[in-house]
Amino acid sequence: EALISEGRERPKGNLRVTTTVAFGSTWLASRIGSFIDLYPEVNITLLINDYELDLSMREADVAVRLTPPKQADLIxxxxxxxxxxxYASPRYVESRGIPKNISDLNEHRMVVYGESLNLPYEDVNWLLDLLQKNNAGQNQKIVRVNNVYGIFRAVQGGVGIAALPDYLAAEDPNLLRILPDIEGPPTPAFFVYPEELRNSKRIAVLRDFLIQEIAKTTF
Known part of the structure; x- marks a missing residue:
């Protein structure tokens, strides 16, 4: 396809957007319909993976990434x-109680990120690091899931306590925040696209739309 360049015309044509499984399957997928309503001539394809597609090789046109881009030719x-x-579910809390401090987590079932070559973001297992630092990780029952959305679903099902991004936990208002003073390292979310698409109106309107929607969201 030729370089995306719409000039003064309304944005139209194909736009391939890639992001992580959890972010793409929940927050982004539930809002992309509003973008399509605004720009019906833009044909959106969501490419949802926890491994990064190569934007320079045009495997996708634009990405929302939770790790800083490493390629120099990306904006x-x-x-x-x-x-x-x-977070934990009411079902889990009813059966196992609420921990009052980090040490109490030693008596609870924890759901953490499993082994994977494609981590969705840095510090994905900050909870394990915290437990080990506080000597609370010796005898825990650990359940490992190598997908953040899978961890979310496990928490919903009462499997245990997990560290979740707030935007994802907000998908289920019944989830309970556990030890609310404990917060993980903040993870930056970047809107990324190749330098050659700098003048793409399609990308510009998607960027502006996402900025507006993110401003409405508690992250």
Missing amino acids: QRLLKHIRFHL
């Missing part, structure tokens, strides 16, 4: 810092 715009807290 990046910081969208927001995503916050993380501990």
Whole structure:
């Protein structure tokens, strides 16, 4: 396809957007319909993976990434810092109680990120690091899931306590924040696209739309 360049015309044509499984399957997928209503001539394809597609090789046109881009020929715009807290379901709390401090987590079932070559963001297992630092990680029952959305679903099902991004936990208002003073390292979310698409109106309107929607969201 030729370089995207719409001039003064309304944005139209194909636009391939890639992002992580959890962010793409929940926050982005639930809002992309509003973008399509605004720009019906833009044909959106969501490419949802926890491994990064090569934008320079045009495997996708634009990305929302939770790690800083490493390629020099990519333009990046910081969208927001995503916050993380501990969550559990009412079902789990009813059966196992609520921990009052970090040491109490030793008596609880924890759901953490499993082994994977494609981590969705840095410090994905900050909870494990915190437990080990506070000597609370010796005898825990650990359940590992190598997908953040899978961790979210496990928490919903009462499997245990997990560190979740706040935007994802907000998808289920019944989830309970555990030890609310404990917060994970904030993760930056970037809007990324190749230098050669700098003048793309399609990318510009998507960027502006995401900025507006993110401003409405508690991250």
